[in-house]
Amino acid sequence: xxxxxxxxxxxxxxxxxxxxxxxxxxxxxxxxxxxxxxxxxxxxxxxxxxxxxxxxxxxxxxxxxxxxxxxxxxxxxxxxxxxxxxxxxxxxxxxxxxxxxxxxxxxxxxxxxxxxxxxxxxxxxxxxxxxxxxxxxxxxxxxxxxxxxxxxxxxxxxxxxxxxxxxxxxxxxxxxxxxxxxxxxxxxxxxxxxxxxxxxxxxxxxxxxxxxxxxxxxxxxxxxxxxxxxxxxxxxxxxxxxxxxxxxxxxxxxxxxxxxxxxxxxxxxxxxxxxxxxxxxxxxxxxxxxxxxxxxxxxxxxxxxxxxxxxxxxxxxxxxxxxxxxxxxxxxxxxxxxxxxxxxxxxxxxxxxxxxxxxxxxxxxxxxxxxxxxxxxxxxxxxxxxxxxxxxxxxxxxxxxxxxxxxxxxxxxxxxxxxxxxxxxxxxxxxx
Numbered sequence: 286x287x288x289x290x291x292x293x294x295x296x297x298x299x300x301x302x303x304x305x306x307x308x309x310x311x312x313x314x315x316x317x318x319x320x321x322x323x324x325x326x327x328x329x330x331x332x333x334x335x336x337x338x339x340x341x342x343x344x345x346x347x348x349x350x351x352x353x354x355x356x357x358x359x360x361x362x363x364x365x366x367x368x369x370x371x372x373x374x375x376x377x378x379x380x381x382x383x384x385x386x387x388x389x390x391x392x393x394x395x396x397x398x399x400x401x402x403x404x405x406x407x408x409x410x411x412x413x414x415x416x417x418x419x420x421x422x423x424x425x426x427x428x429x430x431x432x433x434x435x436x437x438x439x440x441x442x443x444x445x446x447x448x449x450x451x452x453x454x455x456x457x458x459x460x461x462x463x464x465x466x467x468x469x470x471x472x473x474x475x476x477x478x479x480x481x482x483x484x485x486x487x488x489x490x491x492x493x494x495x496x497x498x499x500x501x502x503x504x505x506x507x508x509x510x511x512x513x514x515x516x517x518x519x520x521x522x523x524x525x526x527x528x529x530x531x532x533x534x535x536x537x538x539x540x541x542x543x544x545x546x547x548x549x550x551x552x553x554x555x556x557x558x559x560x561x562x563x564x565x566x567x568x569x570x571x572x573x574x575x576x577x578x579x580x581x582x583x584x585x586x587x588x589x590x591x592x593x594x595x596x597x598x599x600x601x602x603x604x605x606x607x608x609x610x611x612x613x614x615x616x617x618x619x620x621x622x623x624x625x626x627x628x629x630x631x632x633x634x635x636x637x638x639x640x641x642x643x644x645x646x647x648x649x650x651x652x653x654x655x656x657x658x659x660x661x662x663x664x665x666x667x668x669x670x671x672x673x674x675x676x677x678x679x680x681x682x683x684x685x686x687x688x689x690x691x692x693x694x695x696x697x698x699x700x701x702x703x704x705x706x707x708x709x710x711x712x713x714x715x716x717x
Contacts, residue, residue: 294312294550295312295314296550296551296552296553296554297312297313297549297550297553298452298487298489298549298550298553298554298555299425299452299487299489299519299521299547299548299549300427300449300450300452300487300489300517300519301313301314301315301449301452301553302546302547303408303409303410303425303426303427303519303547304319304321304410304427304447304449306408306410307321307322307323307324307410307427308320308321308322309322313449314449315449315450315451315554316448316449317448317449318446318447318448318449319446319447319449320444320445320446321410321444321445321446321447322410322443322444323353323410323411323412323439323443323444323445324353324409324410324411325353325354325355325404325405325409325411325412326353326354326355326411326412326413326414326436326439326440327354327355327356327357327395327399327404327411327412327413327414327415327418328354328355328356328357328413328414328415328436329356329357329358329359329360329395329414329415330356330357330358330359330360330361330362330372330373330376331360331361331372331661332414332415332433332436333356333376333414333436334356334375334376334379334380335372335375335376336433337433337436337437337440338375338379340433340434340437341437341440341441344437344441346441347441348383348440348441349439349440349441349442349443350443351383351384351385351386352386352387353443354385354387354440355387355388355389355399355402355404356376356380356385356387356388356389357388357389357390357392357394357395357398357399358373358376358377358388358389358390358391358392359391359392359393359394359395359398359656359657360656360657360661360663361373361663361664362390362391362654362656363391363654363656363664365663365664369663369664377390387402387404389402391630391654391655391656392629392630392631392655393627393628393629393630393631393632393655393656394596394597394628394629394655394656394657395413395415395597396413396415396417396418396420396421396504396508396597397420397504397597397601397628397629397632398629398631399413399420399421400421400423400424400500400504400529400530400533401533401629401631402533403530403533403534403535405421405424405426405428405530405535406424406425406426406530406535407424407425407426407522407526407543407544407547408425408426408543408546408547409421409426409427409428410426410427410428411426411427411428412428412429412430412431412435412436412439412445413428413429413430413431414430414431414432414433414436415430416430416511417430417508417509417511417597417598417678418430418431418511419507419508419510419511419515419516419517419518420504420507420508420518420597421507422507422510422517422518422519422520423500423503423504423506423507423508423518423520423526424500424520424522424526424530425519425520425521425522425526425544425547427487427517427519428517429516429517430511431445447516450485450486450487450516450517451484451486451487451554451555451556452486452487452488452489452549452553452554452555452556453483453484453486453487453488453489453515453555453556453557453558454488454489454490454491454549454555454556454557454558455474455488455489455490455491455492455558455560456491456492456557456558456559456560457470457490457491457492457493457494457495457560457561457562458492458493458494458559458560458561458562459493459494459561459562459563459564460494460497460562460563461494461562461563461565462563462565462566462713463713463716464567464698464699464711464712464713464715464716465562465565465566465567465696465698465713466502466505466607466696466697466698467498467502467503467505467506468505468509468568468598468599468676468694468695468696468697469565469566469567469568469696470494470506470560470562470565471505471506471509471512471513472568472569472570472575472578472694472695473560473565473568473578474513474560475509475512475513475570475575475576475578476568476570476576476577476578476579478513478514479514479576480512480513480514480574480575480576481514482513482514483510483513483514483515483516484514484515485514485515485516486515486516487515487516487517487518487519488510488513488515488517488518488519489518489519489520489521489549489555490503490506490507490518490519490520491520491521491549492560494560494562495520496523496525498525499525499529499603500525500526500529501601501602501603501604502603503520503525504597504601505598505599505601506518506520507519507520508597508598508678509575509598509678511678512575512678512679521547521548521549522544522547523544524544526544527544566580566581566582566711567580567581567695567696567698567699567711567712567713568580568581568695568696569581569583569584569674569693569694569695569699569709570680570693570694570695571584571693572680572682572691572692572693573680573681573682573691573692574680574681575678575679575680575694578694581695581699581709581710581711582711584693584709585708585709585710585711586708586709587672587693587708587709588672588707588708589621589672589673589674589693589703589704589707589708589709590620590621590622590671590672590673591621591622591624591667591671591672591673591674592617592621592622592623592624592673592674592675592700592701592703592704593624593626593659593660593667593673593674593675593676593677593685593700594608594623594624594625594626594650594675594676594697594700594701595624595625595626595627595628595653595658595659595660595675595676595677596626596628596657596660596675596676596677596678597628597657597660597678598676598677598678599628599675599676599677599678599696599697599700600625600626600627600628600632600676600697601627601628601629601632602627602632602635602636602641604628604676604697605625605627605632605636605641605642605645605697606636606639606641607696607697607698607701608625608645608697608698608700608701609641609644609645609701610698610701610716611698611701611702611705611712611715611716612644612645612648612650612701612704612705613644613648614644614648615648615705616648616649616705617648617649617650617704617705618704618705618706618707619707620707621704621707622651623645623648623649623650623651623701623704624650624651624653624659625645625650625651625652625653626652626653626654626655626656626658626659626660627652627655628655629655630655632655633652633655648705659685659686660675660677660678660679660684660685661684662683662684662685662686663686666685666686666687667685667686667687667690667692668686668687669687669689669690670687670689670690670691671687671689671690671691672690672691672693673685673690673691673692673693674692674693674694674695674699674700674703674704674709675692675693675694675695675700676694676695676696676697676700677692677694678694679694680692680693680694693709695709696712698712698716699711699712701715702714702715
């Protein structure tokens with residue numbers, strides 16, 4: 286009989302490895318409470334200075350390390366009213382007074398701007414003042430959202446405690462059908478497990494399907510792990526990650542040996558769920574929850590008046606390309622308004638150069654600024670009792686500005702196809 290090797294290393298999940306590095310220990314075990322050093326703290330105009338400034342002044346405490354703080358102006362810009370002007374002015378004045386080195390003003394949505402500006406790389410432990418901060422997990426970072434009081438502690442001490450989570454591994458195998466993408470994968474998982482299905486644990490997306498996705502699609506998975514109720518949404522970094530980050534100007538930590546260490550070990554304790562990508566249809570979440578998700582056939586034919594391609598979840602360059610594939614050379618249905626708010630200025634500039642933006646305008650799309658905008662109910666928010674189909678992550682009642690609006694969630698393919706026909710439409714019909 287073989288006896289266990291007491292010297293053998295304990296198999297660790299990707300989440301455990303990232304947390305152990307931040308805690309400065311060789312290994313951590315599920316349920317351990319550890320203190321972690323924060324590599325990067327991100328907050329925006331809504332969550333940051335207007336709340337942190339008075340608390341820091343009351344404490345008389347300085348920022349622990351300004352080089353590790355990133356401020357993004359994305360929620361209240363461009364300023365639509367006096368309240369927005371006040372909030373943005375507080376953020377800009379505070380950033381100037383603190384001489385913050387990393388401020389991205391009106392460059393797009395924080396979760397997209399952060400990696401595009403080179404702030405993320407595999408192995409980092411990061412926090413963000415926004416619930417969709419798990420987006421960073423697509424780059425092999427442990428990143429999660431925290432509130433202003435927790436952020437105050439981070440900004441003063443550079444540390445935060447957490448309980449080491451269990452890992453739920455969502456393994457997807459096979460090839461997605463044309464017109465089906467990561468947004469459909471997420472809506473399927475949320476519909477199956479519910480918005481608390483993640484149990485505030487670490488969700489890891491794995492399998493051949495995930496490995497075949499580009500970084501923008503991986504970001505969608507990690508982003509919407511928040512709607513699954515997870516603390517973090519992780520994807521093990523690989524050559525695709527390294528290539529994307531190299532293009533974004535991130536040169537550190539990209540060696541093959543470094544990437545290889547950020548993988549879940551064979552034998553590590555995980556709860557695994559298996560999915561067949563080839564059988565996945567386009568998905569649509571009905572009002573007023575992402576968990577009200579069903580195959581598009583269940584809602585096909587429902588009339589819509591507004592189609593919105595925006596948000597960190599659904600308006601990256603690849604999302605704009607998907608919409609253009611459906612709409613190029615066609616016109617939006619009479620009575621339907623199609624709004625496009627690119628996720629970042631960088632992505633809009635690329636879309637302009639590739640002719641994608643012009644193709645969308647020619648079909649009747651109106652372009653909005655690269656900001657959170659209607660997704661968060663700011664700026665050009667939805668008005669009145671209208672029916673919307675959107676690429677956003679959430680469709681809670683009143684989320685987009687009007688408590689009378691009915692919002693359906695879908696992929697950019699499905700939103701574009703629905704705008705074309707004036708009713709919820711399976712994009713595979715149009716692409717065929």
